Amino acid sequence: MIRIVHINRNNENSKYSLLEHSSFKLRHIQHIKNTATDWELKLQFIESHLFIVAASGQGWLTLDGQYIEWQEGSVYICNPGQLVQAAAQSLDERGLYLLRFDIIKDYDSRTTDSVRPIQGELPFPIKEKIILSSPVSINALCENITKYLQSDDQLKQFRSQIYFQELLYHLFQDDLLVHENDPEEVLEYVKSYMEQHYQQELTIEHLAKVAGVSSRHFIRLFKKRYGCSAIEYLAVYRIDQAQKLMKMDSEYRLKDIASHVGYPDDIYFRRKFKQITGIPPATYIRNNKQKIAAYNPFNIGQLLPLEITPFAAPGDHPWTDYYKRKYGADLVLSLNSIEAVKREELLLANPDYIIGIDNMVSTEEQAWIKQIAPAFFVPWMDHNWREHVQLIAEFLDKTALADTWFEKYERKSRFVKEQIQYTIKEDTLLVIRVTGDTYHILGCRSLATVFYDDLHIAPPHDIDRLMPDHRVTPAELAKYDADRLVIILDDDARSQLGWQLLMQSEHWRNLKAVRNGRIDFLPTYPWIEYTAFTHELVLDEVLMLWRNRA
Structure with missing residues (x-):
């Protein structure tokens, strides 16, 4: 691990002053080349920083749902906690490189505080993409890193870290050439x-x-x-x-x-x-000393806005690993999916409160759970996502926290609406989920409510907003023919095939949004969930998709 020192102490406007007390350690490098079949990085929350060096071929990736068609001679940057998926075709001898690494903030000896600095990953100072001025040089560095890191000789392994620092230097230089005069940067x-x-x-x-x-x-x-x-x-x-x-x-x-x-x-x-x-x-x-369990997966996205990281939650849900990393909840109890086992786990864990969802838990099981600890089962169908949070807040005596969160959410939604108005204008929007070989238009009780109710984007005239989702055929999509489409694509093989079949249909190619290239993508998790926390994530995603984009 080699520490980067301050490059220019006389220039506070240098981006690289951020690196004064940072260390970079390469963990792993993988070279994918000459593949007979397409290569794929499956949808995942990544735990370390990741460079994807696209030396050859064609491909795409999604970063937290943002779809990016990659270019040869570019490097794509992913940070810990991001939801990442990628695929490539036609890789030659140059192929592509995946470099996983850590950034660690060093302890600053000049600090006199009695509290130690918070440990954890830092964001990489460059966002998303770097266009290389010399792809050949970067490829050569990647080759040397691969060669020396895989050696059994410790000195050669050390040398691979030196080559990695040189690669970082070239990336920073290339980024500086492009962005040093960019106001947003x-x-x-x-x-x-x-x-x-x-x-x-x-x-x-x-x-x-x-x-x-x-x-x-x-x-x-x-x-x-x-x-x-x-x-x-x-x-x-x-x-x-x-x-x-x-x-x-x-x-x-x-x-x-x-x-x-x-x-x-x-x-x-x-x-x-x-x-x-x-x-x-x-x-x-005092509140954080309470042990509050999320009995059902959706409860996680209902509790986080109340500043509650559940001490126990379903272990078979993608959110569980995500918030363990994001919120530092390393000691979270992963609950079994079998009710009888889950009940025993909660009994041994002795929680202060248990939060569940009424129509996802049988009446008999609810009675058992209430014998373990005070429990509240959210009336799912009788209330909307806002009311879900408010009811939980009342039960846990956290109404003030809920009020503060909703004030911030409303302020944020107004800001996002202002930022995207020049992009969206009067366009209509349709939200479609591809699951297997079926296509569903999302309406109420889904993330579509963020687009329609909070951001006031107009749906197509014929859409039934009162239906949670509505199954359609490719031919029926022409009836709605929205100006824009947001596609939520499940990541299983059947759904990917269903998506390919949809794109090949003439009905799809004739849609206005398809012809005008106004299609955006979101992955299934976590955005598909009908909860307060995930709806706030949708606002962040919308801002990335449509701010100042004509």
Whole structure:
């Protein structure tokens, strides 16, 4: 592992100041070439950073649902926790390389706080894609990395890490050539700068200097880009870091936590914490000591908005591993799918509360569960996703947290609506899920409610919004003929085949959205779930798909 030192101490606007206390360690490299069949990286939440170096062939990948057709001579960047899928065809001798690596924030000896810095993965400073100025040089470096990393000689393994640092240097150089004068890239850099230096005193004047613009211009640009001021963003980020410390089983004093996240005045910190979260910090700490179990998979997305990471949840659900990584819940109990076994697991775990869903659990099983701990089974069909969260909040005495979350959600949905209005205009939108060889139009009680109700995008005139989903044939899609399509494609082989058959049909090719190239994709999980947390993810995804895109 080799640490990158500060490249230019006199230039605070350099993106690479983020690397001053960061280390990069290559974990694994794989070279895929001359394949007789198509290569595929199955849909997965990745645990480490990943480079996909596209040296040859054709292919595509999705990053958190964003579909990208890859180009030869490019590198694609995936960060831990992202949902990634990729495929390639026609790979020659050059093929493609997959490099998995870690970024580790070093301990800063200059820090005098009594609280240790939070450990964990850092985001790579470049987003999504780098177009290479010299693909040949990068390919040669990848060849050397592969050769030396696979050696039994420890010195050669060490040399592979040196080649990896050289590869990073070339990637940073290529990115700098493209983005050094890009206003959006500068704002992203400043946001990352705040996240790296949140423990320090940061003023608008200082941040504007980092951005290289006047304070007045910086204030306007940041608010337009992110929907809040830079100081508001910094405060939310600091409180988020404080919450992470509070979730640890530690004896940190509140005064120490406040100082660690940049608030020397702990009284001001308490006031700011309540303003942002809706509850005082002492209440938050007390709440996090409660052991709350999610009996059904959808309960996870209902509890997270209430600042609750379930201590137990169904182990056969994709979300379970995801929030273990994202929220640091390493000790989460993975519940068995068999009711009798699950019941025994909960009995031994002795939870404070259990949250389930009424129509997913038999009346008899609900009675058994209520003997283990106070339990609430959400009335699923009688209420919408907002009411689900509110009912759980009332049961757990967390109404203030729910109110705060919904205020932030409404503010965010208004901001996203403003950001995409020049792209969407008066376009109609149809949301289609491909499952096996069937095609369903999504309506109520699905993520389509985010598009139609929160973002006020118009559905086609003939769609029945009151139906959760409506099965259609390719021929029937012509009846709706929306301006835009969002496709949710299940990742099993039957669904992939069903998608291929749909694309080959004449009915599909004649659709207005297909002819105009206005098709976007979301993976099945986690976006398909009808929960508060996943609907907020949809807002983030919409912003990536349609902000300022004609």
